[in-house]
Amino acid sequence: MQSPLIALPLKETRDVDIVKPIAELIVKSYEQSPLKYKEELERIGQARKDAMGTPSSEEMGRDLVFAYFHMLEMIELRFPELKLHFQWNDAFTRSKVKQDSVAFEKACTIFNMAARVTSVSSQLNRADTGTDALKRAYIGFRQAAGFLEYIKDSFVNAPSDDLQGALLQSLVALLLAQASEIFLEKTIHDNKGAGLIAKLASHISHAYSSLYAEWTEPSASNRLPPPWHILAYYKTRYFASMAQLYRAKVDAAEGRHAMALGRYRLAHTMAKEAHTFSPLVMPSLGSHVRATLPNDTVEALQHLFNAQVTTTLEALREAERENDLVYHERALEADALPAIDQTSVATPISIRDTFGQPDVQAVLGPDVLRTLVPLGVLESASIFSEEQAKLIRAESARIDAANAQIPLSLSSLHLPEALERYAGLEGVAPRECAPSDAVLSMAQELSTASLSRMERVMDTLLKRAPPIVDTIEGALADLDDDARECERARVQHGAAYTQPPTASVARTLRRDLKNALDALHSARENDTDIVHLWQQVSPDVRVLVAGPAEIRQVYKERARASGTRNLLDADVADTMPARELLRDTKALLDSVTAMPQERDQLLQAFKQRVRSDDISRVLLLNRRVPNAETAVFQQELSKYLPMQAQITDHIQLQQQRITMLKDALQRLDSHPGTMDVRKAFDATQSTAQEGDARLSKAYEAYTEIQATLAKAHAFYDDMASQADMLASSAARLVAERRAERADFSEQPLDSMEQPSYSKATTTLAEDLAALHMAPTPRTMPPPPPPSWPAPPSSWKAEPRDQPAPPPRPPRI
Numbered sequence: 001m002q003s004p005l006i007a008l009p010l011k012e013t014r015d016v017d018i019v020k021p022i023a024e025l026i027v028k029s030y031e032q033s034p035l036k037y038k039e040e041l042e043r044i045g046q047a048r049k050d051a052m053g054t055p056s057s058e059e060m061g062r063d064l065v066f067a068y069f070h071m072l073e074m075i076e077l078r079f080p081e082l083k084l085h086f087q088w089n090d091a092f093t094r095s096k097v098k099q100d101s102v103a104f105e106k107a108c109t110i111f112n113m114a115a116r117v118t119s120v121s122s123q124l125n126r127a128d129t130g131t132d133a134l135k136r137a138y139i140g141f142r143q144a145a146g147f148l149e150y151i152k153d154s155f156v157n158a159p160s161d162d163l164q165g166a167l168l169q170s171l172v173a174l175l176l177a178q179a180s181e182i183f184l185e186k187t188i189h190d191n192k193g194a195g196l197i198a199k200l201a202s203h204i205s206h207a208y209s210s211l212y213a214e215w216t217e218p219s220a221s222n223r224l225p226p227p228w229h230i231l232a233y234y235k236t237r238y239f240a241s242m243a244q245l246y247r248a249k250v251d252a253a254e255g256r257h258a259m260a261l262g263r264y265r266l267a268h269t270m271a272k273e274a275h276t277f278s279p280l281v282m283p284s285l286g287s288h289v290r291a292t293l294p295n296d297t298v299e300a301l302q303h304l305f306n307a308q309v310t311t312t313l314e315a316l317r318e319a320e321r322e323n324d325l326v327y328h329e330r331a332l333e334a335d336a337l338p339a340i341d342q343t344s345v346a347t348p349i350s351i352r353d354t355f356g357q358p359d360v361q362a363v364l365g366p367d368v369l370r371t372l373v374p375l376g377v378l379e380s381a382s383i384f385s386e387e388q389a390k391l392i393r394a395e396s397a398r399i400d401a402a403n404a405q406i407p408l409s410l411s412s413l414h415l416p417e418a419l420e421r422y423a424g425l426e427g428v429a430p431r432e433c434a435p436s437d438a439v440l441s442m443a444q445e446l447s448t449a450s451l452s453r454m455e456r457v458m459d460t461l462l463k464r465a466p467p468i469v470d471t472i473e474g475a476l477a478d479l480d481d482d483a484r485e486c487e488r489a490r491v492q493h494g495a496a497y498t499q500p501p502t503a504s505v506a507r508t509l510r511r512d513l514k515n516a517l518d519a520l521h522s523a524r525e526n527d528t529d530i531v532h533l534w535q536q537v538s539p540d541v542r543v544l545v546a547g548p549a550e551i552r553q554v555y556k557e558r559a560r561a562s563g564t565r566n567l568l569d570a571d572v573a574d575t576m577p578a579r580e581l582l583r584d585t586k587a588l589l590d591s592v593t594a595m596p597q598e599r600d601q602l603l604q605a606f607k608q609r610v611r612s613d614d615i616s617r618v619l620l621l622n623r624r625v626p627n628a629e630t631a632v633f634q635q636e637l638s639k640y641l642p643m644q645a646q647i648t649d650h651i652q653l654q655q656q657r658i659t660m661l662k663d664a665l666q667r668l669d670s671h672p673g674t675m676d677v678r679k680a681f682d683a684t685q686s687t688a689q690e691g692d693a694r695l696s697k698a699y700e701a702y703t704e705i706q707a708t709l710a711k712a713h714a715f716y717d718d719m720a721s722q723a724d725m726l727a728s729s730a731a732r733l734v735a736e737r738r739a740e741r742a743d744f745s746e747q748p749l750d751s752m753e754q755p756s757y758s759k760a761t762t763t764l765a766e767d768l769a770a771l772h773m774a775p776t777p778r779t780m781p782p783p784p785p786p787s788w789p790a791p792p793s794s795w796k797a798e799p800r801d802q803p804a805p806p807p808r809p810p811r812i
Contacts, residue, residue, distance in 0.1 A: 078369060473722050509729055592657050603647070
């Protein structure tokens with residue numbers, strides 16, 4: 001038989017119409033029709049009747065009172081101004097108490113919740129080890145203790161004696177002592193150490209001893225049922241005997257035989273004292289109190305005490321026999337025995353934690369009047385929704401960043417292309433040597449090009465410079481002839497000759513002609529370079545012009561030419577390990593590429609979880625708690641931490657897999673079994689890459705030559721025009737100067753002896769002005785063309801400026 005446990009008595013009440021005041025407040029506070037909430041109001045009224053009535057079972061009664069308290073809690077939060085007269089009887093004295101406060105109704109309901117839970121827990125068959133009865137009973141008494149603590153902490157001015165703080169604290173101690181007793185039963189059943197059992201039993205004995213001392217005080221002796229006093233006294237002796245018994249086993253095992261023998265004797269003495277219990281001392285009690293103890297309480301206690309007496313007696317006789325035969329030590333007296341340490345394992349479970357359990361939530365059912373939400377709660381819920389949105393955006397950004405990292409990482413490892421190098425391990429034919437898409441695009445572009453036309457243009461280009469050079473050199477020769485004629489005339493006529501020298505008059509013109517000639521010489525060198533470049537790249541350009549099909553064939557022929565293998569270089573290593581490594585690498589790559597989809601599923605689940613949460617109810621429950629919004633937000637947001645941690649772990653797993661991929665590629669590259677396929681693939685790729693590079697350079701050279709030819713012809717067109725202009729200017733200047741000299745020769749001798757410019761009356765500035773051929777209406781020639789700047793590096797000729805020669809083409 002199991003040890004009897006005390007259940008709390010129920011408080012009784014009378015019927016109250018709670019529906020009508022609530023309906024009036026719906027109109028007053030929320031300006032809505034109560035007819036809209038008719039069914040829910042009827043549920044509230046029926047819930048109170050069910051909770052206060054006689055249920056079909058203790059479990060049903062517990063669930064009904066839980067559901068009513070939940071309704072009452074939500075009603076008080078939505079209608080704090082609700083006033084209604086409630087009458088409840090004291091659980092122990094049966095005295096009537098009336099108040100018009102919903103808080104009074106709540107306190108009495110919570111007390112009945114504790115009573116229902118203790119009734120269910122005390123009736124469980126804890127001896128049935130095939131069920132979780134021990135665990136349920138242990139949790140039930142702790143939950144009941146939490147209910148009473150909530151009443152004690154929340155209601156300072158107790159409306160009735162059974163709700164006073166001192167009595168509630170005493171009842172909490174009783175419930176925790178019984179929870180510890182259940183834990184001790186579990187410890188003994190699991191064959192835990194004797195030292196732990198002794199500490200637990202010592203704590204339980206001390207707890208019942210304190211309760212007995214408290215209950216025998218005059219202030220409490222007439223309030224609590226006398227059987228409780230008796231049960232507390234005898235359990236004090238019973239568990240003290242158990243503590244001494246198990247501690248004696250520990251002492252004996254540690255070689256303290258005198259101490260162990262003393263404890264065995266003390267344990268037997270206490271067991272015999274408990275055995276003197278008699279049912280004749282049980283007074284006649286009212287039915288409402290008798291229900292707090294099992295009907296077989298007396299029989300169960302007698303059974304326990306008899307078993308304890310027998311157990312302690314057998315242990316004592318065995319210890320005395322061993323001591324007489326072996327140790328010959330004298331047992332310590334009871335007063336000399338050290339006190340036994342205590343261990344407390346039972347603590348109250350808060351009402352919040354109890355109502356947070358899934359099984360309790362299932363009992364509560366849907367919230368009543370759910371659509372009636374106070375304005376302040378709605379505002380707080382809106383703020384929390386923004387916090388949820390921030391959370392979703394942050395996780396989305398983290399996932400986007402991780403997804404963007406995958407292609408970058410795979411690109412740095414040249415995946416998945418790098419695995420094609422080992423395709424031969426799986427019997428796949430090696431990839432043929434083929435041009436790249438860029439090369440094929442070049443070939444497609446040049447397939448319509450006319451190379452003969454470009455070559456004709458190139459031939460024409462070489463013939464453009466000589467005529468222009470001849471024109472410029474002729475102009476320079478004319479200027480030289482004029483200078484010689486001028487100097488001969490000066491020698492002939494002496495100081496009387498006043499024509500300025502050709503060098504001073506034609507200085508600018510001569511410089512422009514020289515610059516043009518230099519530009520032409522540079523252009524001719526560039527033309528030679530262009531021709532040489534074309535000779536280098538023309539075979540490859542002709543391959544491109546032949547079209548994509550021809551290029552593919554060229555690549556195949558080159559691959560066959562370079563694919564001859566030496567049998568001495570053949571790899572004879574076993575390729576099976578290499579194939580397995582390749583399969584593992586591919587599987588790892590597939591897992592990495594699938595991670596964005598996996599994370600997307602995680603994100604969608606996270607979004608659904610966050611967006612489905614409605615915090616209005618939680619805010620409503622904490623409406624009366626000062627500054628509770630921040631704490632509630634943190635608590636609700638912390639619910640998403642596991643899913644956030646799952647996303648974090650997935651992102652970290654990505655980096656680990658990429659590192660593993662890098663290692664796998666390195667091992668494939670150095671594995672002996674991959675040497676053949678690597679060499680074959682590398683040879684093919686090398687041939688293709690060399691061909692791509694060669695044809696790409698040919699294409700670039702072709703396009704550069706085309707552009708250069710166009711610019712070169714434009715340059716020569718400009719130079720031809722400029723050369724004609726410069727030659728015309730030179731011819732005009734020479735003609736004018738010859739005419740001047742002819743006129744001078746025909747002048748009389750007298751006039752020749754009188755110079756046109758007096759040395760005594762001229763200044764240096766005037767002489768310099770004369771050297772610059774300041775024009776006179778009749779005797780001075782027209783001005784030369786504007787000066788020509790040095791040829792620019794660009795092909796583009798500015799208006800009226802001398803064009804520069806084309807740049808040199810790139811060398812291949």
